[in-house]
Amino acid sequence: MIVRTTAGAIRGVVEGEVVRYRGVPYAAPPVGSARFAEPRDPAPWDGVRDALDPGPNAPQTVKAVPGLDAAALVGHGWRPGDDYLTLDICAPTQALGEGGRRPVMVFIHGGGFVVGSKDVPVQDGGSFARDGIVFIAINYRLGVDGFLPIPGVPTNLGLRDMLFALEWIRCNAVAFGGDPGNVTVFGESAGAMAIADLIASPLAKGLFRRAIVQSGHGRMTRDIDVAQRLVRKLAKLLRITPDAAGYRGVEPGPALLEAVEKIGQPTTRIDLRDAEGHEPVFGISRFVPVHGDDVLPMKPLDALKAGAGAEIDLLIGTNAEEMNLYFVPTGLREKIGRLLATHVIHRVHPRARKLLKAYGMGRKGMKPGHAFTDAAHDLVFRWPARRFAEEHKGRTHMYEFEWRSPLFGGLGAAHAMELPFVFDSLATTTGPEGLCGEAPPQELADRVHRIWVDFARDGSLPWPEFTRDNRAVFQLERGEAILEPPFPIAPFLP
Numbered sequence: 001m002i003v004r005t006t007a008g009a010i011r012g013v014v015e016g017e018v019v020r021y022r023g024v025p026y027a028a029p030p031v032g033s034a035r036f037a038e039p040r041d042p043a044p045w046d047g048v049r050d051a052l053d054p055g056p057n058a059p060q061t062v063k064a065v066p067g068l069d070a071a072a073l074v075g076h077g078w079r080p081g082d083d084y085l086t087l088d089i090c091a092p093t094q095a096l097g098e099g100g101r102r103p104v105m106v107f108i109h110g111g112g113f114v115v116g117s118k119d120v121p122v123q124d125g126g127s128f129a130r131d132g133i134v135f136i137a138i139n140y141r142l143g144v145d146g147f148l149p150i151p152g153v154p155t156n157l158g159l160r161d162m163l164f165a166l167e168w169i170r171c172n173a174v175a176f177g178g179d180p181g182n183v184t185v186f187g188e189s190a191g192a193m194a195i196a197d198l199i200a201s202p203l204a205k206g207l208f209r210r211a212i213v214q215s216g217h218g219r220m221t222r223d224i225d226v227a228q229r230l231v232r233k234l235a236k237l238l239r240i241t242p243d244a245a246g247y248r249g250v251e252p253g254p255a256l257l258e259a260v261e262k263i264g265q266p267t268t269r270i271d272l273r274d275a276e277g278h279e280p281v282f283g284i285s286r287f288v289p290v291h292g293d294d295v296l297p298m299k300p301l302d303a304l305k306a307g308a309g310a311e312i313d314l315l316i317g318t319n320a321e322e323m324n325l326y327f328v329p330t331g332l333r334e335k336i337g338r339l340l341a342t343h344v345i346h347r348v349h350p351r352a353r354k355l356l357k358a359y360g361m362g363r364k365g366m367k368p369g370h371a372f373t374d375a376a377h378d379l380v381f382r383w384p385a386r387r388f389a390e391e392h393k394g395r396t397h398m399y400e401f402e403w404r405s406p407l408f409g410g411l412g413a414a415h416a417m418e419l420p421f422v423f424d425s426l427a428t429t430t431g432p433e434g435l436c437g438e439a440p441p442q443e444l445a446d447r448v449h450r451i452w453v454d455f456a457r458d459g460s461l462p463w464p465e466f467t468r469d470n471r472a473v474f475q476l477e478r479g480e481a482i483l484e485p486p487f488p489i490a491p492f493l494p
Contacts (some may be wrong), residue, residue, distance in 0.1 A: 001096060003175045006168070008045040013052055014093055018129040021089040021176075023055030026168035027161065029082040030141055035252075036153040036244060039085060039164040054088065056081025057117035058142040059252040061261055067408060068329055069433045073416055074111050075120045078257075087138040087165055088118050090125040095134060095177025103456045104178035106169060106208070107137040108162060110189030110215075110416075112285035114143045114260060122416075122435075123188075127424040131453045134178035138165045143260050144234070145252065147287040149227045152244030155293040159201070162194060163295075166207040184210040184456040188419055190285070192216020196316075196388055197289050199309035200300035210459060211309075212452065213316040214422070215415055217384040218300025219493075220281045221291045226272055230286055233270050234263050260287075276494075277350035282380045301494075304391035313459045314392050317399030317418075317473075318385045323376040324414035333369045338362070341372035349379070351492055358488040378489040381415070386484075387493070390468045395459075398466035399451075400484075403444060403477040406437040418476070424449040448476050 001019050002011050012021035027039035034040065062077035064070060095102045105128055109116040118137035125135030138161075140146060146158030154160065166185070173180040185208045187195045195211050196218035198204040232242045237259045240246035250256050262268060264286050272286070273279045281288050291299050298306070327333040336344075338361065345352035353361075359375040360366040389396050401418040405411040420429040420436055424445045429435040454460050463474040463481040473484045 009048045010051040021051040027085040031082045054119045056084040060115040072428045090129040090135045091176045100174035104183045108187035108191035110191040113287045121428040156295040183208040186212035188214040200303035210313040217388040219384040279348035310393040320402040320413035322381040322415045336369040338368040383489045399474045421445040421448040
């Protein structure tokens with residue numbers, strides 16, 4: 001089926017009740033003079049452009065995880081090519097002839113701002129199109145090109161790509177049957193962090209009506225001055241000057257990706273703590289958005305306190321055992337000792353001993369690795385998400401995903417576990433090395449996916465709003481809301 005966009009006509013492919021358009025450019029290729037520049041419109045084309053292939057993605061290195069099919073969660077790695085600021089659209093076939101009446105859902109992928117793409121198997125949008133949604137997934141610049149505040153280069157280029165894609169969607173949604181006034185953005189992990197930042201950004205006002213933040217929040221941003229320590233450290237590794245001229249001289253490719261991987265290792269010494277002694281990203285990724293520019297003039301939580309994003313309906317949540325993804329497959333949860341656990345926390349928080357004591361470190365019968373992991377769940381994901389919910393002045397609902405995967409003898413409700421349930425894509429994560437193990441419950445996927453669809457359609461949710469005083473959290477497996485007390489981590493985070 002052929003649709004006309006603002007840049008030209010595109011041809012998609014019909015697959016039963018849905019039609020797909022892949023690799024549609026929303027911005028010009030980020031190469032040459034455009035590499036470290038704000039996104040700009042793609043060159044228009046004559047005739048009809050085939051939109052049948054996903055095309056290239058941002059430069060990245062994907063590492064294997066023994067015992068886990070990681071490709072289902074982050075894709076197969078870098079597909080080289082210049083024209084990667086693209087998006088995929090999956091729409092109900094009937095929607096194309098109806099005008100702009102269907103809800104639009106825009107997915108922003110995760111991957112620590114250094115890996116991932118719109119084409120990851122677990123996040124296939126066909127299930128949303130099947131249920132009446134116009135689904136769109138985007139690529140954006142990653143790593144050095146997207147999230148390194150190089151002097152002489154616009155900051156937050158990855159976020160600027162997302163904003164530009166949302167502008168494209170506002171101009172083109174009707175062509176695919178979507179309502180540009182009924183857009184829900186949703187994302188997981190780094191994608192969810194980015195959405196939390198967009199909620200707080202004055203540049204995003206009016207671009208979406210609702211947001212779903214899955215295992216993310218607005219606390220993982222850095223001061224520009226702190227992030228420029230990373231600019232200088234990476235420049236030393238690359239033997240270049242720490243400025244625009246130096247970085248322009250290093251082409252995206254193996255040498256740059258090798259340096260990015262090296263600087264991301266825990267053994268690479270670099271202090272990215274803020275003035276209060278906190279490392280807001282906890283070492284998970286070196287590359288994250290910065291605040292103090294026109295995209296994020298303030299820290300996101302400060303912006304929320306000032307009323308930013310109050311017009312946005314927010315659904316935000318976490319998984320019950322987020323950090324198990326990092327500590328169970330590696331065996332660290334069972335092996336790590338008290339001294340190492342304290343050292344690791346001290347690198348990101350000035351009150352490591354007291355923090356770990358609040359989670360049972362030193363208590364009889366409590367393994368150090370269990371206290372460490374329990375604290376990390378709340379420190380990195382669960383409590384910052386609840387703080388974001390507390391400060392958001394608009395309508396806010398909170399969920400927790402608590403279904404436990406049996407993989408690795410008990411991976412549990414780890415990071416990313418909700419994705420195959422949200423997308424009703426359990427087949428991509430089922431099997432001896434699948435994230436969900438051998439027999440995940442389809443009934444739960446049906447229910448969770450329906451909650452996301454209903455929220456995108458008209459904002460409806462089957463549980464009360466979350467506030468600082470009425471802390472209603474909907475447990476997705478249990479199917480009902482609980483009133484949740486503040487966590488032990490609360491005194492240790494702003």
